[in-house]
Amino acid sequence: MGLYLLDYGAGNVQSLANSLSFLGHKFKWISSAADFANATSLIFPGVGAFETAIGHLESRGLLQPLREYILSGKPYFGICIGMQVLFESSAEGSSLGLGIIPCPIDRFEDNDKSVPHMGWNAADLINANEDAEGVNSSSYYYFVHSYCAKYKPDLYPGAMHWVHSTTQYGQELFVSSVRKGNVFATQFHPEKSGKAGLSLIDEWLRKPESAHTHAPSASLISRMPIPKHKLTKRIVACMDVRANDQGDLVVTKGDQYDVREKSTTTTEAAGAVRNLGKPVALAARYYTAGADELCLLNITSFRHSPLRDQPMLAVVRAAAECVFVPLTIGGGIKDSVDPDGTKRSALEVAGAYFRAGADKVSIGSEAVHAVERLRASGKPDGTSAIETIAHAYGNQAVVVSIDPRRVYVDPSTYEGPYKSELVLGQENGPENERGKAWWYQCTVSGGRESRDLSVVQLAQGVETLGAGEILVNSIDRDGTGLGFDLALVNMIKKSVKIPVVASSGAGSAKHFVDVFEGTEVEAALAAGIFHREVVGISEVKELMRAHHINVRED
Ligand code: 1PR
Incomplete structure (x- = not known):
């Protein structure tokens, strides 16, 4: 009973x-x-x-x-x-x-x-x-x-x-x-x-x-849509998780994806993995601080078999016990083989994370490979991680995390395939970008390998395969505090119908206002400024509210 x-x-x-x-x-x-x-x-x-x-x-x-x-x-x-x-x-x-x-x-x-x-x-x-x-x-x-x-x-x-x-x-x-x-x-x-x-x-x-006995609603009420819906813009706190040199899982944070300390002026030795805290404690802190969503990325997953990565599953389990907003888990969501030869499908890996308490899984490298296969064959074949997971858990459970890097070219001579996607550095943009031109190339394995695929090709490909959301990182802006790469975010947002999350480069509350005023993205994610307590989530939301951007009050 x-x-x-x-x-x-x-x-x-x-x-x-x-x-x-x-x-x-x-x-x-x-x-x-x-x-x-x-x-x-x-x-x-x-x-x-x-x-x-x-x-x-x-x-x-x-x-x-x-x-x-x-x-x-x-x-x-x-x-x-x-x-x-x-x-x-x-x-x-x-x-x-x-x-x-x-x-x-x-x-x-x-x-x-x-x-x-x-x-x-x-x-x-x-x-x-x-x-x-x-x-x-x-x-x-x-x-x-x-x-x-x-x-x-x-x-x-x-x-x-x-x-x-x-x-x-x-x-x-x-x-x-x-x-x-x-x-x-x-x-x-x-x-x-x-x-x-x-x-x-x-x-x-x-x-x-x-x-629990309710009478039916008495009358039929005619309701008309109002000019603007009340869906809020989401603020996502992201934790990049990996083992440090002592083998403990820590939240780390890179500059342009390099997560090792560069000098001995900090408390950590030069070359050590930066340690910005414990994943579960930070997740609980961000939930309490009013984050609308949390993201945990296992950033060295490409090295291991994820289902053997029990500590990461344990982190997800413990975080889900104290966080009551959506939790996205990424890193290593792909077909893999355990050292004992046991084959694990991406669906099994995702299933383990969902059972541990994840609401969405984020797919990085494997999404790039899936789109390459899609482009080669011309049609989805139902076997990619995106398709199998979306079929079982729904499209909304599948996020694709894109790790693009700029490829600088001379716009007056460039005749390559990505000419229509070239971006010109703005005069009012960061100094080191002014007067330059580039296109955005997709990478895999946390930026270690570049592939012959542009971000637009990737975004449209993963939408065709059934992804429910795209997380747009930027290796060039990651950890720089220069602000989100609006040109990149806009390019992706305009090329798909699914929701897009802007990521990488937030250095102030104003940068969130810039990305929501300058693009149509549904959410913006940051890591470094939240971990280092440069800016609080409530401060970000307060400024957004002052700019008439709809945000959730906790
Ligand atoms: O390829 O499916 O195994 O997934 C690996 C995942 O790990 C991908 O989502 C990839 O983005 C991520 N990842 C891999 N290596 C790194 C690294 O930093 N060396 N982190 C990495 C990516 C980007 C964001 C970061 C934002 C905001 N980090 O997660 O949080 O850039 O940072 P900021 O606000 O401090 O600028 P797979």
Whole structure:
């Protein structure tokens, strides 16, 4: 008897488990159909792709028992896919949903915005006078999805009685939470929505089970989109992690990817790996400081078999226990072979990180190789790490981390293949760039090897393969504090439809304002200035707010 969580085996359900443990709630996992009878409350934290979720539920014999549980009147809380399965069908595949809410799940239009919808957005209650079920119209919640139930009272009147809140993305209004009878479900991830999300989960769980009986929404409310949606720009704190010379995993930070101390004037000896702190302690600090997302990159993963890299998995596990905003893990997400000859697919490696508590994995070198293969064959073949992981966990779970380096050329004589991508150093730009011209070349293995591929080719290739987001580093700007490379970021942002995160070069709060005013990126990432406490996350957000850039208040 008691609270049960439903896990269909392909998604990060660990985050919700961590939130419940953090809040002091005990739970068990549904491991077979028989467990539904023992559940007096059920949470289904679905993450990933609709089709995969339904397929897994069916093959494990859990789909029909889930339907029966929900219809039995016992309390049900669905999250993301756990909300979408309540609907009739999804454009994400041909599988049918449970059909409890008479309305389909559709894909967002991408003509005016990036898809997936990824980040912190508001949830506007349909009826502010009713019991809000912990949803607060002035809070922000974390969304990550490409498909949604569109808010169309005229087309789907039967479904609209379920609507508890709506959210606007671009000019589309969609259903961000539903509630009727014993059912409550959110499209957003409360387990990843910081304090606002934790308090929503806690409120639902503290309610007596008999009190989960809600009347349908009384009236159909006609809502029109407002001129600008409330999706916030995200601030991401990044930790580059590697073993130091004593074998301890530390957060390090390079200048143009060189992470070793250059002089003996610091506390570390020249040549030693810079040590800026312990990964889990720093992750906890950034969560508390209001980071919207965290990123942990295993920067020497190309040397090892990642699944043997248990310390990194342990870091992810420990970080996920105290961080309730999205966590991206990168480094070594590729097919590999253990020293004992055991083959590990990229999907297995990613799966281990998701089970440890990662929400997204970031693919670097392997993405470059995958696009090279794509360009050679002319079409995706379904085997790349991007494709296999996106198929199982959804596109939104796959970030591609690009490590470009500038190749300087003489623009008056350059006749190479990247002529249309040449950038000219601005007169008001950094002194060492003025009057120069360059294109951006992709690299692998942390910048150690250059490949014959431009960033635009890479960005468009990974979008074709199914990546959900691109993280744009810059080897030239990394650790310099000169500001983000706006030309690079703009070039990539304009060449794809998926969200883009600007990275490398932040040296002041103003640089974040520059990147959000000068480009359309959804997020900006920094490492060095946060590690060295040159600038705090709250300072960055305060300046952004002063410039009328929408940010999340914690
Ligand atoms: O190729 O899939 O194994 O992934 C390796 C990952 O590790 C890639 O994401 C790659 O960017 C990263 N990486 C590899 N070597 C280094 C290095 O520094 N020697 N770090 C490295 C990349 C860039 C950012 C950094 C920003 C912001 N570091 O992570 O945090 O540049 O820094 P700043 O704000 O201080 O300027 P794979």
